Structures are given as C-alpha cells and as structure tokens.
Amino acid sequence: MNENEIKDSKGFAALMRLIRPKQWIKNMFIFVPLFFGGALFHTDALLAGLIAFFAYSFAASSIYCFNDIHDVEADRRHSVKCHRPIASGAVSIRQAYALMFLMGMQSARFVGDDGNHRLLLGHEPLLLRQAQAVCHH
Secondary structure (H helix, E strand, O other), rough: OOOHHHHHHHHHHHHHHHHHHHHHHHHHHHHHHHHOOOOOOOOOHHHHHHHHHHHHHHHHHHHHHHHHHHHHHHHHHHOOOHOHHHHHHOOOOHHHHHHHHHEEEEEEEEOOOOHHHHHHHHHHHHEEEEEEHHHHH
16 A cells, blocks of 8 residues: 555545445435334335435435534634544535535435425424534533
C-alpha cells in the first residue's frame, strides 16, 4: 500500500465515522411490525422495510453531518468530541456539506413517490430541532 492509498483509506474512514453507520442499528425498529405481523418474510413487506430502513438511516446521517458542521468550534474545544472527523480536520466543512447533501439525496431517492416521503419529511425537522436542543442545553 503506497502513501496515497493509506491517505485515501483514512479519508474514507473519516467519512464513514462522520455518517455514523453504527447508529443505523436504531432504525431496525422499522422491522418490528413486520416481525409481529408475520410479514417479515413477505417479499413486498421486506422490500418496503429495507427501503424505509435505508431512507431513515441516510436521513439520520445527513443530520449527523449537519450537527457536526454546526458544532465544529465547540467540538474542537471538547476533550472527546475534538476527535470527530470535522473537528479534528480529517474532513473539511466543505466535504461535510457535500456528504450531508449526498445522504439527504440518497434518503429522498430511497423514498421516492410512496407515502413514506411524508413521514420522512416530518421526521427530518424534528431531528434537526432535537440536535439543536441537545447541543445547546
């Protein structure tokens, strides 16, 4: 592995830390009604669940990007949060905005024209307000 490959792999790792895929596990609750409704192995229901799972996961990732961009200065002064990708300088604010936009667009792409887009559009502002409230109190 040459120096550029190492740098690229570290950059990719920083982008992955920024979107926090480990937090996506929370969206597994989307499958609970399918499980208890006996529809977990019905192809149409499972596909709808997977679409909703990824739509919400990408939406959450866009919010994580927004939050880290918004709080970058405070995070730089924090003993733990200073290691976050933007605060540490591993990801630039410009890259974070691009990733935020990409995650938001992917979320919208997964939702498409079905009824889930109304749920997601209602959920995003709530997540933003929650992020702002938690970070500033």
